[in-house]
Amino acid sequence: MTEIVPLTQLPATRSKTLDLIGNTPLVLLAGPSEAAGCEIYGKCEFANPGASVKDRAALYIVRDAEQRGALKPGGTIVEGTAGNTGIGMALVANALGYKTVIVMPDNQSTEKMDTLRALGAELVLVPPTKFADPCHFVHTSRRLAEETQGAVWANQFDNTANRKAHIETTAPEIWEQLEGRVDGFTCAAGTGGTIAGVGMALKERDENIRIALTDPHGAALYSYYATGELKSEGSSVAEGIGQGRITANLEGAPIDTQFRISDEVGLEWVARLLREEGLCLGLSSGINVAGAVALGRELVAEGRRDARVATILCDTGFRYLSSLYNAEWLKGKGLPVFDWLKA
Ligand code: PMP
Numbered sequence: 001m002t003e004i005v006p007l008t009q010l011p012a013t014r015s016k017t018l019d020l021i022g023n024t025p026l027v028l029l030a031g032p033s034e035a036a037g038c039e040i041y042g043k044c045e046f047a048n049p050g051a052s053v054k055d056r057a058a059l060y061i062v063r064d065a066e067q068r069g070a071l072k073p074g075g076t077i078v079e080g081t082a083g084n085t086g087i088g089m090a091l092v093a094n095a096l097g098y099k100t101v102i103v104m105p106d107n108q109s110t111e112k113m114d115t116l117r118a119l120g121a122e123l124v125l126v127p128p129t130k131f132a133d134p135c136h137f138v139h140t141s142r143r144l145a146e147e148t149q150g151a152v153w154a155n156q157f158d159n160t161a162n163r164k165a166h167i168e169t170t171a172p173e174i175w176e177q178l179e180g181r182v183d184g185f186t187c188a189a190g191t192g193g194t195i196a197g198v199g200m201a202l203k204e205r206d207e208n209i210r211i212a213l214t215d216p217h218g219a220a221l222y223s224y225y226a227t228g229e230l231k232s233e234g235s236s237v238a239e240g241i242g243q244g245r246i247t248a249n250l251e252g253a254p255i256d257t258q259f260r261i262s263d264e265v266g267l268e269w270v271a272r273l274l275r276e277e278g279l280c281l282g283l284s285s286g287i288n289v290a291g292a293v294a295l296g297r298e299l300v301a302e303g304r305r306d307a308r309v310a311t312i313l314c315d316t317g318f319r320y321l322s323s324l325y326n327a328e329w330l331k332g333k334g335l336p337v338f339d340w341l342k343a
Pocket of ligand 1: 052053054082084085188189190191192193194195239240241282284285314315
């Protein structure tokens with residue numbers, strides 16, 4: 001993979017809106033800190049222009065494709081995504097004069113689909129299938145890219161420009177925001193770009209920082225890091241996380257420990273963060289916070305009472321009003337309904 005030229009050295013674009021990606025706040029979370037007995041911090045990725053952590057990867061993937069000469073002025077970016085990468089990609093593409101074709105499984109939130117259409121992306125919906133199925137959104141997006149004149153396939157799962165975004169931006173931001181005193185970091189993996197990139201770059205600064213993978217049910221990584229075997233159990237309604245293979249972005253990720261978190265526990269944190277701290281988040285954020293509490297407790301049990309653990313608040317809950325924040329939907333999935341949503 002060719003090196004990415006720092007953004008500051010690339011030719012100026014018409015506007016500076018892409019500079020709004022990254023440099024998100026890091027907040028101390030009171031409830032999780034109390035529960036863990038140490039400091040738990042959340043990186044506010046919902047504050048990116050596309051309201052998710054994936055804006056960073058989208059920008060790096062596009063800049064890398066330009067750098068390699070694969071993406072020409074006016075070209076098309078094709079990507080398969082649970083939605084957030086597509087939203088980030090559409091915004092970046094609009095700012096730089098490219099077109100986007102987004103392939104997405106049709107069981108993802110309607111808010112994401114509506115957002116993609118509103119941003120001007122061409123949306124292709126496919127059935128939610130296993131990775132081995134040729135109709136899977138990743139394979140469909142690759143085929144469409146091959147068939148489209150002047151198109152590049154973003155390939156977020158196996159394009160390491162994705163994790164480079166976290167090596168060069170997310171991790172240094174967390175390090176600076178915590179003034180170089182970080183004891184643990186954890187998050188769940190979709191592509192694995194965030195956990196691998198942040199993990200690698202934090203370890204480079206201090207090898208004693210504990211990096212934990214927080215896995216939802218239905219994913220195979222918890223078992224992989226615990227036993228070496230890719231094996232999944234159960235299922236999850238969390239969107240954007242839950243990986244069944246070692247993607248190129250996950251290769252070499254420095255994972256020290258792992259937690260498996262249920263949707264129920266993740267939802268409890270989504271509810272508490274909303275009601276007690278005024279943060280409206282998606283389920284992957286709740287699962288990440290549950291993992292951060294588990295990691296914090298582990299460090300405290302080892303006598304590190306002043307530990308500081310950081311995690312990712314991946315996207316806004318406004319993206320899930322018709323699902324996570326809808327009583328009928330929750331009931332239909334057999335999940336507990338938030339008290340204040342009960343009629
Ligand atoms: N949470 C949400 C809501 C996401 O959309 C994603 C990206 N698929 C992630 C978490 C995981 O990020 P990554 O792809 O860097 O592993």
